[in-house]
Amino acid sequence: MLMLRPWLLLLLLSPALAAGDSLRLVANPWPPFNDQTLPGNGLSSELVEQALHRAGYDSQYLEVPWQRTLLGLKRGHYDVLINAWYSAERAEFGYFSQPYLINRIRFLQRKGAGIQFEKLADLYPHRIALVRGYAYAREFDSDPHLLKVGVSSFATAARMLHARRVQLTLEDELVARYHLDRELRGIRDELEFLPLPLSENGLHILVRRSHPQHREIVSRFDRAIQAMHEDGSYAAIFARHGF
Known part of the structure:
Protein backbone atom coordinates (compact mmCIF):
# COMPACT_ATOMS: atom_id res chain seq x y z
CA MET A 1 0.00 0.00 0.00
CA LEU A 2 1.37 3.43 -0.98
CA MET A 3 1.83 5.69 2.07
CA LEU A 4 1.81 9.45 1.53
CA ARG A 5 3.68 11.82 3.79
CA PRO A 6 1.28 14.06 5.82
CA TRP A 7 2.40 17.25 4.09
CA LEU A 8 1.95 15.70 0.63
CA LEU A 9 -1.52 14.43 1.55
CA LEU A 10 -2.35 17.93 2.78
CA LEU A 11 -1.23 19.38 -0.55
CA LEU A 12 -3.31 16.93 -2.58
CA LEU A 13 -6.48 17.44 -0.56
CA SER A 14 -6.31 21.24 -0.26
CA PRO A 15 -7.39 23.78 -2.87
CA ALA A 16 -4.52 25.71 -4.39
CA LEU A 17 -4.33 29.32 -5.46
CA ALA A 18 -5.39 30.07 -8.98
CA ALA A 19 -2.87 29.19 -11.67
CA GLY A 20 -0.14 31.78 -11.87
CA ASP A 21 -0.93 33.27 -8.44
CA SER A 22 1.84 33.62 -5.90
CA LEU A 23 1.86 34.80 -2.30
CA ARG A 24 3.78 38.03 -1.84
CA LEU A 25 5.92 37.61 1.28
CA VAL A 26 7.38 40.66 2.95
CA ALA A 27 9.89 41.21 5.75
CA ASN A 28 12.20 43.91 7.05
CA PRO A 29 15.97 43.35 7.10
CA TRP A 30 16.59 41.62 10.45
CA PRO A 31 19.51 39.20 10.32
CA PRO A 32 19.69 36.33 10.98
CA PHE A 33 15.92 36.04 10.55
CA ASN A 34 15.44 38.02 7.35
CA ASP A 35 18.13 39.32 5.01
CA GLN A 36 18.53 39.01 1.25
CA THR A 37 22.29 38.56 1.63
CA LEU A 38 21.85 35.35 3.68
CA PRO A 39 21.16 31.83 2.43
CA GLY A 40 17.42 31.32 2.00
CA ASN A 41 16.92 35.04 2.73
CA GLY A 42 17.52 34.28 6.41
CA LEU A 43 16.34 31.77 9.01
CA SER A 44 12.71 32.93 9.30
CA SER A 45 12.34 33.51 5.58
CA GLU A 46 13.54 30.00 4.76
CA LEU A 47 11.31 28.38 7.39
CA VAL A 48 8.26 30.26 6.12
CA GLU A 49 8.95 29.75 2.42
CA GLN A 50 9.58 26.04 2.89
CA ALA A 51 6.42 25.59 4.98
CA LEU A 52 4.28 27.46 2.46
CA HIS A 53 5.81 25.44 -0.38
CA ARG A 54 4.87 22.23 1.44
CA ALA A 55 1.38 23.62 1.94
CA GLY A 56 1.04 24.12 -1.81
CA TYR A 57 1.79 27.81 -2.23
CA ASP A 58 4.25 29.50 -4.54
CA SER A 59 5.74 32.67 -3.09
CA GLN A 60 7.96 35.63 -3.84
CA TYR A 61 10.05 37.40 -1.21
CA LEU A 62 10.28 41.17 -0.80
CA GLU A 63 12.32 43.12 1.75
CA VAL A 64 11.40 46.64 2.85
CA PRO A 65 11.72 48.80 6.00
CA TRP A 66 9.51 47.75 8.93
CA GLN A 67 6.87 50.49 8.68
CA ARG A 68 6.38 49.73 4.99
CA THR A 69 5.70 46.05 5.77
CA LEU A 70 2.70 46.93 7.95
CA LEU A 71 1.38 49.66 5.69
CA GLY A 72 1.78 47.46 2.61
CA LEU A 73 -0.07 44.58 4.27
CA LYS A 74 -2.96 46.90 5.20
CA ARG A 75 -3.18 48.24 1.66
CA GLY A 76 -2.97 44.81 0.04
CA HIS A 77 0.44 45.34 -1.56
CA TYR A 78 1.71 42.21 0.25
CA ASP A 79 -0.04 39.01 1.35
CA VAL A 80 2.09 37.64 4.19
CA LEU A 81 4.29 39.39 6.73
CA ILE A 82 6.94 36.84 7.67
CA ASN A 83 7.99 38.08 11.11
CA ALA A 84 5.28 39.46 13.41
CA TRP A 85 4.79 39.47 17.16
CA TYR A 86 1.15 39.30 18.20
CA SER A 87 -0.74 42.51 18.97
CA ALA A 88 -4.45 43.25 19.03
CA GLU A 89 -3.90 46.18 16.68
CA ARG A 90 -2.26 43.99 14.04
CA ALA A 91 -4.97 41.35 14.44
CA GLU A 92 -7.49 43.89 13.14
CA PHE A 93 -6.00 43.81 9.64
CA GLY A 94 -4.03 40.54 9.68
CA TYR A 95 -4.65 36.91 10.61
CA PHE A 96 -1.97 35.32 12.80
CA SER A 97 -0.53 31.84 12.51
CA GLN A 98 0.58 29.85 15.50
CA PRO A 99 4.10 30.88 16.55
CA TYR A 100 6.68 29.07 14.43
CA LEU A 101 9.70 30.37 16.37
CA ILE A 102 10.35 31.99 19.77
CA SER A 199 10.67 38.24 27.56
CA GLU A 200 9.84 35.40 25.20
CA ASN A 201 7.71 36.32 22.21
CA GLY A 202 6.22 34.02 19.62
CA LEU A 203 7.10 34.86 16.03
CA HIS A 204 4.15 34.42 13.64
CA ILE A 205 3.28 34.97 10.04
CA LEU A 206 0.55 37.58 9.55
CA VAL A 207 -1.71 37.16 6.52
CA ARG A 208 -3.77 40.15 5.40
CA ARG A 209 -7.43 39.63 6.27
CA SER A 210 -8.45 41.05 2.89
CA HIS A 211 -6.95 37.96 1.21
CA PRO A 212 -9.87 35.62 0.41
CA GLN A 213 -7.90 32.57 1.60
CA HIS A 214 -6.30 34.05 4.73
CA ARG A 215 -7.69 31.41 7.12
CA GLU A 216 -6.81 28.55 4.78
CA ILE A 217 -3.27 29.83 4.24
CA VAL A 218 -2.65 30.01 7.98
CA SER A 219 -4.20 26.61 8.67
CA ARG A 220 -2.09 24.91 6.02
CA PHE A 221 1.03 26.79 7.13
CA ASP A 222 0.59 25.67 10.76
CA ARG A 223 0.22 22.04 9.71
CA ALA A 224 3.25 22.25 7.44
CA ILE A 225 5.41 23.66 10.26
CA GLN A 226 4.28 20.78 12.49
CA ALA A 227 5.23 18.29 9.77
CA MET A 228 8.66 19.94 9.46
CA HIS A 229 9.23 19.49 13.18
CA GLU A 230 8.28 15.83 12.91
CA ASP A 231 10.48 14.94 9.95
CA GLY A 232 13.55 16.92 11.09
CA SER A 233 13.58 19.49 8.30
CA TYR A 234 12.81 22.33 10.76
CA ALA A 235 15.90 21.49 12.82
CA ALA A 236 17.94 21.07 9.62
CA ILE A 237 17.17 24.66 8.58
CA PHE A 238 18.29 25.91 12.00
CA ALA A 239 21.52 23.94 11.64
CA ARG A 240 22.09 25.29 8.13
CA HIS A 241 21.96 28.82 9.58
CA GLY A 242 24.42 27.96 12.35
CA PHE A 243 21.96 27.51 15.25
Missing part, protein backbone atom coordinates in the same frame (compact mmCIF):
# COMPACT_ATOMS: atom_id res chain seq x y z
CA ASN A 103 12.24 35.26 20.20
CA ARG A 104 14.03 35.36 23.56
CA ILE A 105 15.05 38.90 24.54
CA ARG A 106 18.10 38.67 26.83
CA PHE A 107 20.36 41.13 28.62
CA LEU A 108 24.13 41.15 28.13
CA GLN A 109 26.74 42.40 30.59
CA ARG A 110 30.50 42.51 30.69
CA LYS A 111 31.74 39.08 31.71
CA GLY A 112 31.96 38.80 35.48
CA ALA A 113 30.09 42.05 36.17
CA GLY A 114 27.81 40.18 38.56
CA ILE A 115 24.56 41.96 37.71
CA GLN A 116 21.53 40.08 39.02
CA PHE A 117 18.17 40.28 37.24
CA GLU A 118 14.97 38.83 38.64
CA LYS A 119 12.72 41.89 38.41
CA LEU A 120 12.96 45.25 36.63
CA ALA A 121 13.81 47.10 39.85
CA ASP A 122 17.09 45.14 39.97
CA LEU A 123 18.15 47.09 36.86
CA TYR A 124 17.46 50.61 38.15
CA PRO A 125 21.09 51.34 39.14
CA HIS A 126 22.44 50.41 35.69
CA ARG A 127 22.65 52.26 32.37
CA ILE A 128 21.10 50.17 29.59
CA ALA A 129 21.87 50.68 25.89
CA LEU A 130 18.94 49.92 23.61
CA VAL A 131 18.08 50.52 19.97
CA ARG A 132 15.86 53.55 19.42
CA GLY A 133 12.35 52.68 18.28
CA TYR A 134 12.52 49.01 19.23
CA ALA A 135 9.85 47.35 21.40
CA TYR A 136 11.33 44.87 23.89
CA ALA A 137 8.60 44.17 26.47
CA ARG A 138 5.66 46.33 27.52
CA GLU A 139 6.67 46.70 31.18
CA PHE A 140 10.30 47.39 30.28
CA ASP A 141 9.42 49.88 27.55
CA SER A 142 7.12 51.90 29.84
CA ASP A 143 9.14 51.85 33.09
CA PRO A 144 10.26 55.46 33.78
CA HIS A 145 12.88 54.42 36.37
CA LEU A 146 15.14 52.53 33.96
CA LEU A 147 18.24 54.40 32.79
CA LYS A 148 17.93 53.90 29.03
CA VAL A 149 20.51 55.07 26.52
CA GLY A 150 19.26 55.12 22.93
CA VAL A 151 21.61 53.96 20.17
CA SER A 152 21.34 53.20 16.46
CA SER A 153 22.11 49.47 16.51
CA PHE A 154 22.90 46.46 18.68
CA ALA A 155 26.51 46.54 17.46
CA THR A 156 26.86 50.10 18.81
CA ALA A 157 25.25 49.05 22.09
CA ALA A 158 27.61 46.10 22.47
CA ARG A 159 30.66 48.27 21.85
CA MET A 160 29.42 50.79 24.45
CA LEU A 161 28.99 47.92 26.90
CA HIS A 162 32.50 46.68 26.19
CA ALA A 163 33.87 50.22 26.71
CA ARG A 164 32.05 50.45 30.10
CA ARG A 165 29.91 53.38 28.95
CA VAL A 166 26.82 51.34 29.90
CA GLN A 167 26.39 48.33 32.16
CA LEU A 168 23.82 46.39 30.12
CA THR A 169 22.34 45.99 26.69
CA LEU A 170 19.69 43.62 25.34
CA GLU A 171 18.67 41.91 22.13
CA ASP A 172 17.00 38.79 20.78
CA GLU A 173 19.40 35.96 21.59
CA LEU A 174 19.84 34.73 18.01
CA VAL A 175 20.30 38.26 16.68
CA ALA A 176 22.94 38.94 19.34
CA ARG A 177 24.76 35.67 18.61
CA TYR A 178 24.71 36.44 14.89
CA HIS A 179 26.47 39.78 15.39
CA LEU A 180 28.83 38.48 18.09
CA ASP A 181 30.03 35.83 15.64
CA ARG A 182 30.69 38.45 12.95
CA GLU A 183 31.51 42.14 13.33
CA LEU A 184 31.69 41.85 17.14
CA ARG A 185 33.92 38.79 17.19
CA GLY A 186 36.77 40.77 18.76
CA ILE A 187 34.79 41.53 21.93
CA ARG A 188 32.56 38.43 21.98
CA ASP A 189 34.45 36.63 24.75
CA GLU A 190 34.24 39.63 27.06
CA LEU A 191 30.43 39.78 27.08
CA GLU A 192 27.91 37.33 28.50
CA PHE A 193 24.14 36.86 28.71
CA LEU A 194 22.23 37.16 31.96
CA PRO A 195 20.45 33.87 32.70
CA LEU A 196 16.87 35.14 32.85
CA PRO A 197 15.34 36.51 29.63
CA LEU A 198 13.39 39.75 29.74
Whole structure:
Protein backbone atom coordinates (compact mmCIF):
# COMPACT_ATOMS: atom_id res chain seq x y z
CA MET A 1 0.00 0.00 0.00
CA LEU A 2 1.37 3.43 -0.98
CA MET A 3 1.83 5.69 2.07
CA LEU A 4 1.81 9.45 1.53
CA ARG A 5 3.68 11.82 3.79
CA PRO A 6 1.28 14.06 5.82
CA TRP A 7 2.40 17.25 4.09
CA LEU A 8 1.95 15.70 0.63
CA LEU A 9 -1.52 14.43 1.55
CA LEU A 10 -2.35 17.93 2.78
CA LEU A 11 -1.23 19.38 -0.55
CA LEU A 12 -3.31 16.93 -2.58
CA LEU A 13 -6.48 17.44 -0.56
CA SER A 14 -6.31 21.24 -0.26
CA PRO A 15 -7.39 23.78 -2.87
CA ALA A 16 -4.52 25.71 -4.39
CA LEU A 17 -4.33 29.32 -5.46
CA ALA A 18 -5.39 30.07 -8.98
CA ALA A 19 -2.87 29.19 -11.67
CA GLY A 20 -0.14 31.78 -11.87
CA ASP A 21 -0.93 33.27 -8.44
CA SER A 22 1.84 33.62 -5.90
CA LEU A 23 1.86 34.80 -2.30
CA ARG A 24 3.78 38.03 -1.84
CA LEU A 25 5.92 37.61 1.28
CA VAL A 26 7.38 40.66 2.95
CA ALA A 27 9.89 41.21 5.75
CA ASN A 28 12.20 43.91 7.05
CA PRO A 29 15.97 43.35 7.10
CA TRP A 30 16.59 41.62 10.45
CA PRO A 31 19.51 39.20 10.32
CA PRO A 32 19.69 36.33 10.98
CA PHE A 33 15.92 36.04 10.55
CA ASN A 34 15.44 38.02 7.35
CA ASP A 35 18.13 39.32 5.01
CA GLN A 36 18.53 39.01 1.25
CA THR A 37 22.29 38.56 1.63
CA LEU A 38 21.85 35.35 3.68
CA PRO A 39 21.16 31.83 2.43
CA GLY A 40 17.42 31.32 2.00
CA ASN A 41 16.92 35.04 2.73
CA GLY A 42 17.52 34.28 6.41
CA LEU A 43 16.34 31.77 9.01
CA SER A 44 12.71 32.93 9.30
CA SER A 45 12.34 33.51 5.58
CA GLU A 46 13.54 30.00 4.76
CA LEU A 47 11.31 28.38 7.39
CA VAL A 48 8.26 30.26 6.12
CA GLU A 49 8.95 29.75 2.42
CA GLN A 50 9.58 26.04 2.89
CA ALA A 51 6.42 25.59 4.98
CA LEU A 52 4.28 27.46 2.46
CA HIS A 53 5.81 25.44 -0.38
CA ARG A 54 4.87 22.23 1.44
CA ALA A 55 1.38 23.62 1.94
CA GLY A 56 1.04 24.12 -1.81
CA TYR A 57 1.79 27.81 -2.23
CA ASP A 58 4.25 29.50 -4.54
CA SER A 59 5.74 32.67 -3.09
CA GLN A 60 7.96 35.63 -3.84
CA TYR A 61 10.05 37.40 -1.21
CA LEU A 62 10.28 41.17 -0.80
CA GLU A 63 12.32 43.12 1.75
CA VAL A 64 11.40 46.64 2.85
CA PRO A 65 11.72 48.80 6.00
CA TRP A 66 9.51 47.75 8.93
CA GLN A 67 6.87 50.49 8.68
CA ARG A 68 6.38 49.73 4.99
CA THR A 69 5.70 46.05 5.77
CA LEU A 70 2.70 46.93 7.95
CA LEU A 71 1.38 49.66 5.69
CA GLY A 72 1.78 47.46 2.61
CA LEU A 73 -0.07 44.58 4.27
CA LYS A 74 -2.96 46.90 5.20
CA ARG A 75 -3.18 48.24 1.66
CA GLY A 76 -2.97 44.81 0.04
CA HIS A 77 0.44 45.34 -1.56
CA TYR A 78 1.71 42.21 0.25
CA ASP A 79 -0.04 39.01 1.35
CA VAL A 80 2.09 37.64 4.19
CA LEU A 81 4.29 39.39 6.73
CA ILE A 82 6.94 36.84 7.67
CA ASN A 83 7.99 38.08 11.11
CA ALA A 84 5.28 39.46 13.41
CA TRP A 85 4.79 39.47 17.16
CA TYR A 86 1.15 39.30 18.20
CA SER A 87 -0.74 42.51 18.97
CA ALA A 88 -4.45 43.25 19.03
CA GLU A 89 -3.90 46.18 16.68
CA ARG A 90 -2.26 43.99 14.04
CA ALA A 91 -4.97 41.35 14.44
CA GLU A 92 -7.49 43.89 13.14
CA PHE A 93 -6.00 43.81 9.64
CA GLY A 94 -4.03 40.54 9.68
CA TYR A 95 -4.65 36.91 10.61
CA PHE A 96 -1.97 35.32 12.80
CA SER A 97 -0.53 31.84 12.51
CA GLN A 98 0.58 29.85 15.50
CA PRO A 99 4.10 30.88 16.55
CA TYR A 100 6.68 29.07 14.43
CA LEU A 101 9.70 30.37 16.37
CA ILE A 102 10.35 31.99 19.77
CA ASN A 103 12.24 35.26 20.20
CA ARG A 104 14.03 35.36 23.56
CA ILE A 105 15.05 38.90 24.54
CA ARG A 106 18.10 38.67 26.83
CA PHE A 107 20.36 41.13 28.62
CA LEU A 108 24.13 41.15 28.13
CA GLN A 109 26.74 42.40 30.59
CA ARG A 110 30.50 42.51 30.69
CA LYS A 111 31.74 39.08 31.71
CA GLY A 112 31.96 38.80 35.48
CA ALA A 113 30.09 42.05 36.17
CA GLY A 114 27.81 40.18 38.56
CA ILE A 115 24.56 41.96 37.71
CA GLN A 116 21.53 40.08 39.02
CA PHE A 117 18.17 40.28 37.24
CA GLU A 118 14.97 38.83 38.64
CA LYS A 119 12.72 41.89 38.41
CA LEU A 120 12.96 45.25 36.63
CA ALA A 121 13.81 47.10 39.85
CA ASP A 122 17.09 45.14 39.97
CA LEU A 123 18.15 47.09 36.86
CA TYR A 124 17.46 50.61 38.15
CA PRO A 125 21.09 51.34 39.14
CA HIS A 126 22.44 50.41 35.69
CA ARG A 127 22.65 52.26 32.37
CA ILE A 128 21.10 50.17 29.59
CA ALA A 129 21.87 50.68 25.89
CA LEU A 130 18.94 49.92 23.61
CA VAL A 131 18.08 50.52 19.97
CA ARG A 132 15.86 53.55 19.42
CA GLY A 133 12.35 52.68 18.28
CA TYR A 134 12.52 49.01 19.23
CA ALA A 135 9.85 47.35 21.40
CA TYR A 136 11.33 44.87 23.89
CA ALA A 137 8.60 44.17 26.47
CA ARG A 138 5.66 46.33 27.52
CA GLU A 139 6.67 46.70 31.18
CA PHE A 140 10.30 47.39 30.28
CA ASP A 141 9.42 49.88 27.55
CA SER A 142 7.12 51.90 29.84
CA ASP A 143 9.14 51.85 33.09
CA PRO A 144 10.26 55.46 33.78
CA HIS A 145 12.88 54.42 36.37
CA LEU A 146 15.14 52.53 33.96
CA LEU A 147 18.24 54.40 32.79
CA LYS A 148 17.93 53.90 29.03
CA VAL A 149 20.51 55.07 26.52
CA GLY A 150 19.26 55.12 22.93
CA VAL A 151 21.61 53.96 20.17
CA SER A 152 21.34 53.20 16.46
CA SER A 153 22.11 49.47 16.51
CA PHE A 154 22.90 46.46 18.68
CA ALA A 155 26.51 46.54 17.46
CA THR A 156 26.86 50.10 18.81
CA ALA A 157 25.25 49.05 22.09
CA ALA A 158 27.61 46.10 22.47
CA ARG A 159 30.66 48.27 21.85
CA MET A 160 29.42 50.79 24.45
CA LEU A 161 28.99 47.92 26.90
CA HIS A 162 32.50 46.68 26.19
CA ALA A 163 33.87 50.22 26.71
CA ARG A 164 32.05 50.45 30.10
CA ARG A 165 29.91 53.38 28.95
CA VAL A 166 26.82 51.34 29.90
CA GLN A 167 26.39 48.33 32.16
CA LEU A 168 23.82 46.39 30.12
CA THR A 169 22.34 45.99 26.69
CA LEU A 170 19.69 43.62 25.34
CA GLU A 171 18.67 41.91 22.13
CA ASP A 172 17.00 38.79 20.78
CA GLU A 173 19.40 35.96 21.59
CA LEU A 174 19.84 34.73 18.01
CA VAL A 175 20.30 38.26 16.68
CA ALA A 176 22.94 38.94 19.34
CA ARG A 177 24.76 35.67 18.61
CA TYR A 178 24.71 36.44 14.89
CA HIS A 179 26.47 39.78 15.39
CA LEU A 180 28.83 38.48 18.09
CA ASP A 181 30.03 35.83 15.64
CA ARG A 182 30.69 38.45 12.95
CA GLU A 183 31.51 42.14 13.33
CA LEU A 184 31.69 41.85 17.14
CA ARG A 185 33.92 38.79 17.19
CA GLY A 186 36.77 40.77 18.76
CA ILE A 187 34.79 41.53 21.93
CA ARG A 188 32.56 38.43 21.98
CA ASP A 189 34.45 36.63 24.75
CA GLU A 190 34.24 39.63 27.06
CA LEU A 191 30.43 39.78 27.08
CA GLU A 192 27.91 37.33 28.50
CA PHE A 193 24.14 36.86 28.71
CA LEU A 194 22.23 37.16 31.96
CA PRO A 195 20.45 33.87 32.70
CA LEU A 196 16.87 35.14 32.85
CA PRO A 197 15.34 36.51 29.63
CA LEU A 198 13.39 39.75 29.74
CA SER A 199 10.67 38.24 27.56
CA GLU A 200 9.84 35.40 25.20
CA ASN A 201 7.71 36.32 22.21
CA GLY A 202 6.22 34.02 19.62
CA LEU A 203 7.10 34.86 16.03
CA HIS A 204 4.15 34.42 13.64
CA ILE A 205 3.28 34.97 10.04
CA LEU A 206 0.55 37.58 9.55
CA VAL A 207 -1.71 37.16 6.52
CA ARG A 208 -3.77 40.15 5.40
CA ARG A 209 -7.43 39.63 6.27
CA SER A 210 -8.45 41.05 2.89
CA HIS A 211 -6.95 37.96 1.21
CA PRO A 212 -9.87 35.62 0.41
CA GLN A 213 -7.90 32.57 1.60
CA HIS A 214 -6.30 34.05 4.73
CA ARG A 215 -7.69 31.41 7.12
CA GLU A 216 -6.81 28.55 4.78
CA ILE A 217 -3.27 29.83 4.24
CA VAL A 218 -2.65 30.01 7.98
CA SER A 219 -4.20 26.61 8.67
CA ARG A 220 -2.09 24.91 6.02
CA PHE A 221 1.03 26.79 7.13
CA ASP A 222 0.59 25.67 10.76
CA ARG A 223 0.22 22.04 9.71
CA ALA A 224 3.25 22.25 7.44
CA ILE A 225 5.41 23.66 10.26
CA GLN A 226 4.28 20.78 12.49
CA ALA A 227 5.23 18.29 9.77
CA MET A 228 8.66 19.94 9.46
CA HIS A 229 9.23 19.49 13.18
CA GLU A 230 8.28 15.83 12.91
CA ASP A 231 10.48 14.94 9.95
CA GLY A 232 13.55 16.92 11.09
CA SER A 233 13.58 19.49 8.30
CA TYR A 234 12.81 22.33 10.76
CA ALA A 235 15.90 21.49 12.82
CA ALA A 236 17.94 21.07 9.62
CA ILE A 237 17.17 24.66 8.58
CA PHE A 238 18.29 25.91 12.00
CA ALA A 239 21.52 23.94 11.64
CA ARG A 240 22.09 25.29 8.13
CA HIS A 241 21.96 28.82 9.58
CA GLY A 242 24.42 27.96 12.35
CA PHE A 243 21.96 27.51 15.25
